[in-house]
Amino acid sequence: MTYPDIRPRRLRRTPALRRLVAESGIAPRQLVLPLFVREGATETTPISSMPGVVQHTRETLKKTANEAVAAGLGGVMLFGIPEEKDAVGSGAVDPHGILNLAITDVVAEVGDELTVMSDLCLDEFTDHGHCGVLDGDGNVDNDRTLDVYAAMAVAQAAAGVDLVAPSGMMDGQVRMIRSALDAEEHTGIGILAYSAKYASSFYGPFREAVDSSLQGDRRTYQQDPANRLEGVREAKLDVSEGADIVMVKPALGYLDVLSAVKDAVDVPVAAYNVSGEYSMVEAAAARGWIDREAAILETLTSIHRAGADIVLTYWALEAAQLLKR
Numbered sequence: 001m002t003y004p005d006i007r008p009r010r011l012r013r014t015p016a017l018r019r020l021v022a023e024s025g026i027a028p029r030q031l032v033l034p035l036f037v038r039e040g041a042t043e044t045t046p047i048s049s050m051p052g053v054v055q056h057t058r059e060t061l062k063k064t065a066n067e068a069v070a071a072g073l074g075g076v077m078l079f080g081i082p083e084e085k086d087a088v089g090s091g092a093v094d095p096h097g098i099l100n101l102a103i104t105d106v107v108a109e110v111g112d113e114l115t116v117m118s119d120l121c122l123d124e125f126t127d128h129g130h131c132g133v134l135d136g137d138g139n140v141d142n143d144r145t146l147d148v149y150a151a152m153a154v155a156q157a158a159a160g161v162d163l164v165a166p167s168g169m170m171d172g173q174v175r176m177i178r179s180a181l182d183a184e185e186h187t188g189i190g191i192l193a194y195s196a197k198y199a200s201s202f203y204g205p206f207r208e209a210v211d212s213s214l215q216g217d218r219r220t221y222q223q224d225p226a227n228r229l230e231g232v233r234e235a236k237l238d239v240s241e242g243a244d245i246v247m248v249k250p251a252l253g254y255l256d257v258l259s260a261v262k263d264a265v266d267v268p269v270a271a272y273n274v275s276g277e278y279s280m281v282e283a284a285a286a287r288g289w290i291d292r293e294a295a296i297l298e299t300l301t302s303i304h305r306a307g308a309d310i311v312l313t314y315w316a317l318e319a320a321q322l323l324k325r
């Protein structure tokens, strides 16, 4: 017999064979498009650090939601940018606050065809840019923040959202939100918990996207990038508190965490391909250093392969087209 007698290349010989034996494949229905909407805006505002991504007006938000339906996406994740920010993030709980109005707009427009989700956090709404309210020493006060999150969840549910997505990494936030929703008879509204959320430099462009004024960092509440088991613990804790879906964020630097979480829980797992991950590929592609479309598909395939049932990505609309080819 000639050597080598075992030849894995046989199954890679033709595109048809490769397609036949592919172990995973992400579909448009598993993609979620994050969208930013700016209060009072009459035209869209480009986000310079995220080429191709804009802050929407209420009108262009509805138009884009329709495009998401046409592309066969699974859902949209809404973020609001209020005109006025204050220390306690009042705009977040106001039924006429921009995020709550946007939820109602999008649900009325496409609610039957798309899962509508909303970021549940205070950083877009506070003048100090932290994810919660501060105590007298300037630290984020966990338990006072929970009360605001509970009110925010009820406001978002009243606006018609399908899934609220708490992203503030406060202890006990999922149980607090579940209880508040149930007490107001919103038992059918689910929780997509940002469970393993790391204090990451890859959120950099997002700060511009939501006009955040954050000074300092979030290391007293978001996780240390050095830790994997802590991410698994947080995800299991969130499931025990009532999370319907858990999420790991960012995605690319944390594929090991994603894989471990997928093995540890029995609810769907999501991953957030964050702003900095998007902008790195866009910047390299703009210089001709990387094949943009191939890099997009490879990024999303890798996140899915590692364990994500659902992927949040700013490329969702375009990726859906690429996947259909």
Ligand code: PBG
Pocket (backbone or CB within 6 Å): 119, 121, 122, 123, 124, 167, 168, 202, 203, 204, 205, 206, 218, 273, 274, 275, 276
């Ligand atoms: C919190 C939130 C953030 C992101 C999503 N939700 C910012 C943060 O926690 O610092 C980042 C998303 C991205 O970078 O694409 N509201």
